[in-house]
Ligand SMILES: N=C(N)NCCCC(=O)O
């Protein structure tokens with residue numbers, strides 16, 4: 304057998320594993336040096352929070368699906384989205400930004416959530432999100448089913464007061480109860496509104512479609528503070544018009560973005576628990592997200608990715624790109640020096 308040009312260098316390989324080269328300080332592992340399918344499976348191959356505690360933006364997973372009304376498996380969502388994020392590259396040409404340079408982003412791993420006790424799970428998510436957010440970190444949460452939005456909104460409210468909620472979803476999620484249960488994935492925004500977490504009059508659903516329980520559902524959602532851009536509005540109006548509508552509604556308020564991946568058509572995101580025909584394309588959703596540039600975004604979640612129903616990572620890849628576009632439109636963090644970024 305031919306000799307390799309260079310002998311296998313054990314020490315070098317170990318160093319690359321422990322301290323892999325990154326495209327920028329605290330940025331993703333350089334895929335031109337360490338193949339993107341190798342190494343830690345953090346989101347976008349970013350640094351772990353315990354190794355980058357000065358991060359201003361945290362991606363974390365909440366593997367929880369005990370609130371679902373139909374297909375389970377969103378508890379496997381966070382790991383699936385991370386796995387599907389390995390191909391993301393450091394520069395976003397659509398917005399002319401390098402999201403991991405304008406923000407120092409780390410992956411905090413997954414929360415251990417109680418799958419058997421919803422009350423304890425919701426309290427645990429709120430407690431962990433409060434600790435992670437600390438005194439000013441932005442949280443981007445990978446769900447989990449949509450139940451998790453309630454404790455996340457409580458944390459936002461504690462920091463900002465009522466927030467304008469920009470909710471991408473096929474479903475209103477402002478229903479009251481299922482089987483008498485108030486905390487489910489179909490009810491988080493009614494609970495949030497009742498608790499005073501939602502900026503009434505400045506919140507909006509995007510992508511609503513499919514059969515409802517009653518024609519009152521839409522009226523009630525409106526009373527709870529949400530206007531609706533329906534999926535069918537995308538048929539007659541260009542994306543830019545939708546963006547204008549959404550921006551006018553949100554104004555300069557603190558905005559929390561909650562993306563239920565079932566806002567996408569099942570052709571674009573089959574891996575989800577309550578799919579509805581006639582949804583947005585990935586291209587439409589990503590373009591609306593890019594249109595949020597310059598708004599006062601304070602946090603976000605991407606939920607309802609259910610890998611058991613996914614094919615060819617379609618849903619995971621869509622969700623990873625949603626996270627990437629969200630990171631790209633977060634307000635720029637206070638500038639940091641290279642030395643400060645490397646410290647810790
Ligand atoms: N949040 C999501 N994905 N779905 C809610 C659907 C509630 C229902 O089964 O009617």
Ligand SMILES: [Zn+2]
Nearest residue numbers: 473474563565
């Ligand atoms: Zn939904």
Ligand SMILES: [Zn+2]
Nearest residue numbers: 449472476563
């Ligand atoms: Zn939902």
